Structure formats: structure tokens, C-alpha cells
Amino acid sequence: MTEKGQSRVRVHLIVGARPNFVKIAPLWRVLSNSSWCEPVIVHTGQHYDLNMSDWMFRDLGLPAPHHHLNAQTGSHARVTGSVMVAYEALCLEQDRPDWVVVVGDVDSTIACALTAKKLGLPVAHLEAGLRSFDRSMPEEINRVLTDSIADLLWTPSADADENLAREGIGAERIERVGNIMIDALVNLEAAVDAYDLTPDLGFALPEVYGVVTLHRPSNVDVPKILKEIVDRLCVAARQAFLVFPVHPRTARALEREGLDALLADAGVRMIPPCSYLPFMALIKKAAFLLTDSGGIQEEASYLGIPCLTLRNSTERPITLSLGTNRLIGVDDIEGAVAQALLHHRRPATIPLWDGKTAERVALSLQKAARRAP
Structure with a gap:
């Protein structure tokens, strides 16, 4: 009572x-x-x-x-x-x-x-x-x-x-x-920091790497657009080691179009989707994130990781005004990755x-x- x-x-x-x-x-x-x-x-x-x-x-x-x-x-x-x-x-x-x-x-x-x-x-x-x-x-x-x-x-x-x-x-x-997303990160930050990714990944991460996540229909459901994205990722993989946790929707599209082989040949490391601890451990040490997700933009801003959002708009404009996030098009991928690799982390201070x-x-x-x- x-x-x-x-x-x-x-x-x-x-x-x-x-x-x-x-x-x-x-x-x-x-x-x-x-x-x-x-x-x-x-x-x-x-x-x-x-x-x-x-x-x-x-x-x-x-x-x-x-x-x-x-x-x-x-x-x-x-x-x-x-x-x-x-x-x-x-x-x-x-x-x-x-x-x-x-x-x-x-x-x-x-x-x-x-x-x-x-x-x-x-x-x-x-x-x-x-x-x-x-x-x-x-x-x-x-x-x-x-x-x-x-x-x-x-x-x-x-x-x-x-x-x-x-x-x-x-x-x-x-x-x-x-x-509230930041609460989860704060509550589990010690566990994230202590998490050993190597057994999950099956390979050791280099000191500098980027993380890719894609799942929006506008990016993965149209074969022509998906092919353009894959081509750009293959070029970007020459600039930095890329780890790509592949959403099931995206995995089906890549396999259907035969694009998964192109990514593998370019050295992009495709892995299954991660649960919270391994995923946060993965992105926390990344040099940059390339994503079309929403919440990742916020987590990246809090951690100070340069975020490249492959969308025309975002429902989280505060991340743009802070300078921690940038909206990019497919044609911008290589240039945006090159710029992100030059940036140092700048954790954002946001009220509440x-x-x-x-x-x-x-x-x-x-x-x-x-x-x-």
C-alpha cells in the first residue's frame, strides 16, 4: 500500500x-x-x-x-x-x-x-x-x-x-x-568498458575503426541505392577498418543482390546484430559511426564520437547543432569519413x-x- x-x-x-x-x-x-x-x-x-x-x-x-x-x-x-x-x-x-x-x-x-x-x-x-x-x-x-x-x-x-x-x-x-537513452549508458558504463569484444567478433579490432549500421527502407530496400551505398563503403574501407553489424532486413537485401560478397572482398567486417553491451563496447571506441539510426545519434553525441547519418533529415536536430552529428548523402560517404578521421572526440554537455x-x-x-x- x-x-x-x-x-x-x-x-x-x-x-x-x-x-x-x-x-x-x-x-x-x-x-x-x-x-x-x-x-x-x-x-x-x-x-x-x-x-x-x-x-x-x-x-x-x-x-x-x-x-x-x-x-x-x-x-x-x-x-x-x-x-x-x-x-x-x-x-x-x-x-x-x-x-x-x-x-x-x-x-x-x-x-x-x-x-x-x-x-x-x-x-x-x-x-x-x-x-x-x-x-x-x-x-x-x-x-x-x-x-x-x-x-x-x-x-x-x-x-x-x-x-x-x-x-x-x-x-x-x-x-x-x-x-532516457543516456541513463542506460550511464548505468552500464562500467560493464561496457569491461566487456571483451574479441570472443564475440572472432577478430581483434585495430586502434582506428569505424562502425556502420543501416536498416532504413529508403537505404536498403531499393537495389540501386543499396548498390551505391555498398560501392561507397568499399571505397571508405580503404580509409579505415569498417565493422558492420548487419540488421536482418539489410542482410536479406545484401544477399539478394549479391552485395555481401563485394563488402567482404573490400575488407568490411560484417557481423551479426549485437545486443546492448557488445554494441556499446564496439561503438564507444570507434573513430566514427556511419548510421541511419536515430538513438545512435544521441549516444554518439554524449560520447563525443563523430556521427555520419545517412539520411535527409533527423528527428534529433540538437545533435546537428552540437556539431557531433552530420547528415550526409550517399555521394558524401568517402569525404565525410575522411573528415571524421581527422576529428578528435568532443563529448557534448546537454541539459538533463x-x-x-x-x-x-x-x-x-x-x-x-x-x-x-
Whole structure:
């Protein structure tokens, strides 16, 4: 029981893909140690590899999920629809929460937010307000729609607050809490530093190397564009040793087009996807990162690693203004890599990116739960 004899607040923490696990882990740690809250992990099953999902939970210190929705894979509509059906059944028939916390911008985020709101449940969105202003990105649609219906919007930075205000969302729903991704890194930094990568990789890393991650449909689903990227990576591999943890989507595309052999011949070291500890150990010592991911831009900024983002836009513009991240096109790859190799690390200092975001989120949620009728 909490103060005044009230029952503990039952909170569903929704996870569905790798970035969700990283963001939920610090919040789970804080909430599970509180006297007023009963956190429940709901895994939608959206993650492309359930075995990798298990490794992520282990690395991040998360318990086994309390509920697993076993979402269907496939198109955005198939994933979103299957998560909505399964989550509605969970809430109606098995476990109705007091609050639902969704994170990030994956299909599971909008699916569970929409389902919860239609059931009359309050929703909080962690990492709210981020905008790329590119509606061709499925993640941007998920972000905008989730923010429009959530009751409580936890933002990582001032630009996110401004985006929400511009969309007409009242200030009473917005609270800047900082970057939860940095909490995970701070909490596990000692374990990351101590992690021995050599057994996982099967080879020793040179002193200078770059890390490549690619998975966006705009980069990997169009054969012509993917071929151009591969050609540029092969040239860049002459400038620096490249390690490429290959997303399953990208692996299928490379194999289908016969491009994996080109990369191997150029000396690019392709490895399977990594769970959290080995991946962070890999990027922390990298000379640069070449990516089309979102969260990696933030982690790179915190660590001061030059980040080259192979996209036309980013929902994390603060990383551009800090100078730690740069948007590049395919034709820019070789030149951008050459410049990145000349740069020294410059860790960024960003307000509220301090490893204490989960504590601020928990306090905000506790206050909101108290105000609820």
C-alpha cells in the first residue's frame, strides 16, 4: 500500500524493439524499487529476433516480460493491427493497468497508445516531441499520432517542447525530463568498458575503426541505392577498418543482390546484430559511426564520437547543432569519413542528459497518478 492507504499504481511499460528495451530498462529499475508503483513489462513481440530480444533483456538487467503479445511480423499495418488486437485482449481480459507508458516511435508505440486511449486508460509517451518533419518516414507518423493522444508527454530537449507547442499541445501535458537513452549508458558504463569484444567478433579490432549500421527502407530496400551505398563503403574501407553489424532486413537485401560478397572482398567486417553491451563496447571506441539510426545519434553525441547519418533529415536536430552529428548523402560517404578521421572526440554537455532521467520520469508519473480521479 502507498501513502493514504492507496493501492500501488499498476503501470504497463510497453516494449517492442531494441530501442524500447534500452529506454525502458532505467525506468523499470527506478519504478520497481518504489513503494507506490507496480511496473509490468509488456513485450509486443515486434522485435525481429526473439533470441536477440532475450539477450537485450539480460544485458540491460530486465526481468522476463510479464506479458508477451506475440505480434505478427510483416507490414506496418500487420504489426500495428496485431499488437492492437492482442493488447486490447490483455487489458480487457487479463491485466488492466492504471497507466500505460509507451516509448519512442515504433509501431508498437502507436498501437498500444491508441488501444489504451480507446479503453479509457491514461497514456504517457517517453521521448515525446521529436520531429524530422518528414512524413514519408513511418516513425514520424507514429510520433505525431502518439503525441496527439497521450496524456503526459516526456520530452528529451527544448526543441521537442517547441515542436509540441507548435502543434497546439498544452503546456500542462508537456514535461522535459531529459534523455532516457543516456541513463542506460550511464548505468552500464562500467560493464561496457569491461566487456571483451574479441570472443564475440572472432577478430581483434585495430586502434582506428569505424562502425556502420543501416536498416532504413529508403537505404536498403531499393537495389540501386543499396548498390551505391555498398560501392561507397568499399571505397571508405580503404580509409579505415569498417565493422558492420548487419540488421536482418539489410542482410536479406545484401544477399539478394549479391552485395555481401563485394563488402567482404573490400575488407568490411560484417557481423551479426549485437545486443546492448557488445554494441556499446564496439561503438564507444570507434573513430566514427556511419548510421541511419536515430538513438545512435544521441549516444554518439554524449560520447563525443563523430556521427555520419545517412539520411535527409533527423528527428534529433540538437545533435546537428552540437556539431557531433552530420547528415550526409550517399555521394558524401568517402569525404565525410575522411573528415571524421581527422576529428578528435568532443563529448557534448546537454541539459538533463545526465543519467537521472528515469528518476524525473518516475516523479512525474507519481504526481500524475495522484491527480487522477
